Amino acid sequence: MNFEEIRICGTVQGVGFRPTVYRLAKACGLCGDVRNDGQGVLVRVSGKQESIDEFVHKLQKECPPLAKINILTRKRYQGEFQFDDFVISGSVSDRVNTEIAPDAATCPQCKAETLDPFSRWYRYPFTNCTHCGPRLSIIRAIPYDRNNTSMNAFTMCSDCSREYKDVNNRRFHAQPAACHVCGPNAWLERSDGKPITSSMFSMLDDIDSVCTLLQKGEIVAIKGLGGFHLACDATNETVVQKLRQRKGRESKPFALMARDMAVVEEYCTPSIQERELLESPAAPIVLLEASSGDEGERGSGRITNIASWTAKKKLTLQAA
Ligand SMILES: [Zn+2]
Ligand SMILES: [Zn+2]
Incomplete structure (x- = not known):
């Protein structure tokens, strides 16, 4: 029987790392525990040497999608070992030096x-x-x-x-x-403080009302986790101009949001790499080449002003 302490540093908290450790340790027939602490994740295991080796190998290979292992160190565990199964232990707060996804x-x-x-x-x-x-x-x-x-x-x-x-x-x-x-x-409020009457007009809920407002050409301030997001229908030239005036942003491009890749492809020609970026968990803003509308040919320039486009299909894109 061998006893090891395995320390994993990187983006390992809040990304499903402990359940992965648990599942793999069980599959390898190991006893011990896993827990979060200020350094990342600490695993203590006992089992046959080849089982522990297999566990460490699998852990690096089957890392959950949002996790990233920077450093993995192994050493012989010297302390008292009281586990006859593998368990997930409570977190320990100590000196903080770990990454958050x-x-x-x-x-x-x-x-x-x-x-x-x-x-x-x-x-x-x-x-x-x-x-x-x-x-x-x-x-x-x-x-x-x-x-x-x-x-x-x-x-x-x-x-x-x-x-x-x-x-x-x-x-x-x-x-x-x-x-x-x-x-x-999530709930909807009017900027003038007047009551919302969406329930009288068979709207599903306040989010449904927001969709209708966007389609009607209103600007909506969506308060999210990281701040406010100003949204409007990017295919509606009048409302985009209004947003530009209010924000004092005459020509600088706005970021657009699309429902999915099919909608993006109606307007742009993303490369494989750009598509991967857009569909990745990070989902960053990506600069795409615009398709030139009427001829159906690929445009040569970068998108500079969505409002100058002629939308052929009704859809709601967000500009912010
Ligand atoms: Zn619940
Ligand atoms: Zn999910």
């Missing part, structure tokens, strides 16, 4: 849940899991546990809590896990 774009599974009328996340704007959602924007202290995030104000309902505790669930220890019942809500 940045916010990640909604993953395909979460997106599917928000669009599924039979799912309890249907139309829930703050749907997230271990593979996606906010991280850095909500954190107040290390280690990355729910009580150290702004989500601490929201007590999980029994369904969310059950999933949070289930090591086989996609939301195991997903610190911002939330739903309609227990999480934050």
Whole structure:
């Protein structure tokens, strides 16, 4: 029997690293524990030498999508060892020197849940899991546990809590896990303070009302995790000009948002690399080459002013 202490540094907190360690340690027949601390993740294991070697090899190969291992060190474990199974231990707060993952774009599974009328996340704007959602924007202290995030104000309902505790669930220890019942809500307010009457016009909810306002050519300020996002229909020249005037931004391009790659391709010609960037968890703003509208040919210039485009199809893009 060998005893080892394995220290992993990098982006390893809040990214589903501990459940991966748990699953692999179990699969390799090891006993011990895994926990977050100020340095990253600490694993203590006992087992046959070849099983421990296999575990370490698999851990590096099967790292979860948002995780990044910078340093992995192994040493013989000298302390008292009392484990006859593998467990996930509580976090330890000490000297802080670990990386936190940045916010990640909604993953395909979460997106599917928000669009599924039979799912309890249907139309829930703050749907997230271990593979996606906010991280850095909500954190107040290390280690990355729910009580150290702004989500601490929201007590999980029994369904969310059950999933949070289930090591086989996609939301195991997903610190911002939330739903309609227990999480934050989105609501619409008028800038002049007058009451909102959307419920009288068979709108689904306040988000549905926002979609209608955008289509009508209004500018909407969307308050998100990291600040305000000014949005309008980028295919509506009048409203884009109004936004330019109000922001004092006469010609500098606005960033556009599109529903998916199919919409992007109606307007632009992304390369494979650009497409990968757009679809990555980081989902950064990417400068794309514009397709030239009428002739269906590839444009030669960079996008400089979306408002000068003629939209052939009705869609809502966001400019901010
Ligand atoms: Zn997700
Ligand atoms: Zn809930």
